[in-house]
Amino acid sequence: MTIPQPPPGPGSPYGDQPSVDGDPHLSWYQPPGTARPLIPHQATAAPAPPAEPPADPGQLPLASRTMRLFARTADYALTTALVLPLWVLAYHYLQGKAADLPTKTVRTAFLDVVFGRAGEAQRAPLEAVDGLWSTTKTLLLLLVLAHLLVPALYDWFMHARFGRTLGKILVGAKVVPVGTAATEVPGRVPVGAWRAARRTLVAVVVPWAAVLLTWYEVALRQWGAASLFALLSLIGLLDPLAVLGPRRRTWHDRTAGTVVVNVKLLARGWSATRNASAAVVQGARGASTAMAQGARGAREMWQSSRVSGAHPEDPT
Template sequence: MSLSVPGCRWRRVGARVLDYVVSCLPALPLMWLAVPFLERSIAMQVNRVTRRTLGSGGDTGEMREAAAASLTALGQTASVVVLALFVVTTAVLCFYDWVCHAAFGRTLGKLCFGVRVVHAGHGGRPGVVRSFLRTGVLFGLPLFFGTWLAVDSLAGGTEPALVPQLVANAPVYGLLLALLPAQRALHDFVSGTEVTRA
């Protein structure tokens, strides 16, 4: 029995965008804390390069080595900070998404856009298990692979540091699948849910 009705497609997209914005709010204080940390790291590396440059007696090879080592250290520090912010923000989004769908059948975004998530069989709230499956498919897998790539990159792997954030922030597949005629994304099929107008 399909409860999907026409007209939910763009409401879903708008609701998801609003939910992303809401879930990023808890990360703002962490960003404010990260800026002074990065500033201290930059100042420390500049001092290090300056000391090595002045002590090198004009040896350009040693100056280049010092600059390269400092840039590498700064890049690793920035990657760790970005990874931490990403993990915290995504964890908040996952928890928010799971709890809201389990308890209310909708998130703040879905409430504002007039849609809700229902059990595909009987039209009631999806419940704890279905909501967990839905959230796990939508965010859990990309979060796992994105974090794994980021840790691999920080440990000297071959992936550039930007790739993990792009891969892990790619629950776009759910939004793209929502554009199909059935208006059910992969996470809806796996969890046995549908999105309908409220």
């Protein structure tokens, strides 16, 4: 194949061309894919990679799993302490109804029922008094309801009104709806009665009812019903285990659309510190990208100069 030649001579419209491999007529011809830039020695910078979006200023620091466990334990201890006086009143009421029986006999029979030993021999002293066994079963059921209603009402009211229980106040945690901005957390965030009710239903009512009814049926030696309620009580175990996930949201958090945040970190300027750190990281990435582009441009300039006949030293 014959390579086309430009017109020779000083009047050539192509002007004086540098030689390539000693042949000035080949300088204007470039095989496909090897054309130089229009401006000599101009390196084509590679497009910069898209910058990562800045950190969301509304993202909140989550309460740790230890904080949540401690807060829930403290709340259960508090509500249980509120119900304990009712047990004392129930015992004294039964003792008054069985005035003809020795105090030790009534106390032993009552404790046997409470700890699930309500067999025929254990409940015989209570059955010896007319109507006392039926009264005992009724009192036990009322105590079960008290152990259920007191924690449920406490959990619902505190979250609906303040977004935190006494246990959460103690550890520095707070419940807020998903999407709440960091600047809104220090104020009174409206969790709402309906959202708090859904949260309490899954966190307190269902598991506590199952556990207490299991105990009640065991105390009465009703093993079939006790097994059914024991199976239902697994919700109380699986629900808090969901906090082990990366977002630390339990089933009751997902049901209510809430998240538990660490207000102590927010009080220490967590958002400002986090955004400043993100800016530093973003600046470091930009500087690294600029250095890589500069090195790539220098390399391309060196390769371009080699094609034109010059032989500068390799910048790398």
